[in-house]
Amino acid sequence: MIDSINHCTPRWLGMAVAFGLAALIMIYLSYSLPRLLPGDFVISMYSSSQVTLTSEQETELRDYYMEDPGFFKYALRLAHLDWGYSYAFLMPVSALFFSALPWTLLLLGTAHILSMFIGFVSGVEVAWRRDSWLEKGMVSTMTILEGVPEISTGVVLLVLFALHLEWFPASGATTAYAELSFWTKLIDIGYHLALPLLTLILAYFPGNFLLARNSMVMVIKKPYIMTAKAKGLPDRRIRYAHAARNALLPLVTRFGLRLAFIITGALVVERIFSYPGLGTLLFNAIKARDLPLIQSVVLVSSLMVLAIILCLEIIYRIIDPRVVYEH
Amino acid sequence: MSLYIEKLSVLYKENSHAIQALEEVNLELHSGKCLSIIGESGSGKTTLALACLGLLPKNASIEGEIRLNGRPVDYDDEKSLNDLRWAEISIVFQNGAANLNPVHRIIDQVAEPLIHRKGIGHEEAISSAAKILGEFGLGHNECNRFPQQLSGGQIQRALLAMALIMDPDVLILDEPTCGLDALTKSMVANIIRETKDKNKAVLLITHDLEFAERNSDVVAMLYLGQIMETLPSKDLFHSPMHPYTMAMVRAYPAMNTARDLGGIRGDAFYRTMHQHGHKKGAVYRHTHIQSPGYEHESGHAPSTGCIFQNRCTQAVDACRLEPVALEVIGGHEVRCVRHGIVDILSLKGVEKKYGDVVALNSTNFTIKAGEVFSLVGETGSGKTTLAMIAAGVLKPENGKRIFEGKDMDDWIRSDYESFSRKTGVVFQNPAEAISHRFTVFEAVAEPLRIHGLFNNNDELNTKVKEALGYVHLSTDTAFLGRYPHELNMGALQRVSIARALVLKPSLLIADEPTSSLDPSVQAKVIKLLLELQTELGLSMLFVTHDIGLARKISDRIGVMLSGRLVEVGPASLIIERPAHPYTRLLIDSVSGIPPDFPKSQLTLASNSGCPFTERCNRVKDVCKHKNPSLIGIEERLVACHYPLISKNVK
Structure with a gap:
């Protein structure tokens, strides 16, 4: 029965329905959840200032800022791609979002890709040298590193390299107000990126290494590796085309799941290094109870995660042909 | 272009012990x-x-050499x-x-x-x-x-x-x-x-x-890392020379196997070697056979001698003494102290007359160690006479009997007691074969009492219960105290099997053990006999008039007619392609096909002419004058002038 349904409906249709439903739920949550935050924009705006509001003024302000458009109107507005206007920054939310997004993508994307690549290659090479001192040493070091949270690595790096040694800048993504040529600007960006990037790599790489090594160790025992050896193939061909290729799948899964933490991952590190990305933006928005900004950042970043998962689903099929046919 | 393997030994080392995977394997492949x-x-x-x-x-340590293309x-x-x-x-x-x-x-x-x-x-x-x-x-x-x-x-x-x-x-x-x-x-x-x-x-x-x-x-038989036999593949099914090969053949469901499959008794998985510290600090190596059932202490492999001895059907003391090398015997390479499968019993030219009636003409036959040999034939064909001669109960007028390599007549004359421990007999009618005045316990204990093979009553009890355990009978006191008339025929026949086995004989002779039983009970008793044959490593002589039954249990069959063996060979071959018209007749009559000759009449052996002449539809002149002697065709012996299969095939 189930089989026959699966045969007549194209698989992509089922997937589209599932993803559409997930997106709808996210839109509703992005509307309702930020409203549950204790306090509001008026309190956070005026509680710390010298201005004392009369109760009429306060009611008026609150009426203006806290007006509830209802979910339907909220959704309609989103459908027009109108993200709203930030109370605190007095700018369109989309402009704020798109000015912060590139920095987060640069930081998180580079960190993820680099840590995955380094973790994968070192995991494969170390697993191939099973039972050597190198393997034992690496595995125990990485297990310890895996336990250190990025908040502490970040602070240590900041104190050591930025404050003490003064090798790298302590905050920002670029040198402010500097007139630079294209290349020097690029170097400047890299210079600012170094510490937050290193923090994230140190946080992500041990996990990737351990996963790659474990999955490689399992794959090495498979009969097809013996077949490849029996065929007299060059060592590197066996290691990468036969073994590592099969060990890759769990790592891709991990990569995808990690991307879901792109905002929260950024939040801590971006705060430590005052990096002007989405994390910092969200942090400031929450601090100011800037409802339209919170809603948009939460919604758009969760939709991004959804899109990433969809992409992974497609990538899986390419790297592991079994996914398509197992049913 | 060839592969030579010379004295190849492989040990897998694991912490304190090593698994012996191969031991001095020599092979040539051209x-x-x-x-x-x-x-x-x-x-x-x-x-x-x-x-x-x-x-x-x-972790494998390799000794010896493999040469590929020189x-x-x-x-x-x-x-x-x-x-x-x-x-x-x-x-x-x-x-x-x-x-x-x-x-x-x-x-x-x-x-x-x-x-x-x-x-x-x-x-x-x-x-x-x-x-x-x-x-x-x-x-x-x-x-x-x-x-x-x-x-x-x-x-x-x-x-x-x-x-x-x-x-x-x-x-x-x-x-x-x-x-x-x-x-x-x-x-x-x-x-x-x-x-x-x-x-x-x-x-x-x-x-x-x-x-x-x-x-x-060529086929090489490997057992726990040692080659037990190397033989031309054509000999694999019908003339293996090592008990291991024979047991493997018996366990294999080939298309033409008719008999029930039998395993190899005991089990073996792999050999591990390790060293123990001795009391005085010395270290000694010894070998375990690892399998789930064994505790450390009980799982020791034979420390010297043949590694197959504990599962072999013909192991003797000599097998324990020293390691065995492969030797060339008749085109096979065999690793066996006893130089291949031995004959447990061989009869040469035995004859028996009752008065002037010749019950058994001069007959030769052998039973190999570990095999089930069936004698089939119609009533009065001399099956029981031959079986009783084999059991040492009857004495033949002429001929020589050799049991386990010794002259049987001498053995019986000088020390009947020790000989009679070697054979167990199960008779046709259990109700008559067990004294009405004996309880189950006494019936099974009697052989032990006669031979004095126990020290005290506890030991006697244990041995009787062990024997009853073999045949899946109850060992509680109530059952031990029953009399034969209180038991059904199936249970009674089991008691008589237990009695035959209580002395641990090496040859079990069963004379129509199931002909008085109905088919469902017969099936159980037959299964039991085969199981015991495998687990105790017995050789068995099975007498039956039912060739259908013989087909299910025997490795080899001998067909008897008028006091002669007229066809002897592997059960599967004889049933599939009988060579003697009489065998054909026996097979056909099991399934109720009417014979295509006018009258059925049993003739007792006469010295001139084939005894089957009167019922044979292939009869020619020579049949009436000359009694055919046994000749070999297709791995069997047949006594017929015009056998059903051509002499030139194969």
């Missing part, structure tokens, strides 16, 4: 030939295959090994699909050695791979699939194509037919033949005895 390695799981077959390719894991395989030189692999020797591993990488297409995996070993261009390599896959019946579509999209048979073809892509001199096939359908099996057989025709050598590792017999030239 081009154009196929050698089969047969053995139980854990006997070291796959280790042997891996050793030939230098693929043993790092050059020794150097295990430490990975580069020379890589040059050897696939180009000179290739392998099809067992377990099909697991040996193919799930993320690469079939054709890429087949072409891979050409690209990365020979440096052939991608296009060209793919097209040669497509060509060879095509020859093996995999079309363009299948070639471009991933392993998990193909059926087991297609996978096997792909693996074979892959193994042959670089045109190696030696092809190793590890369980190539395991789990495959009959048609793919025959395809594998074809490939073996073609490979042999191309003057290449094939090393076939298999459980499949029939496949090995048909497709290989």
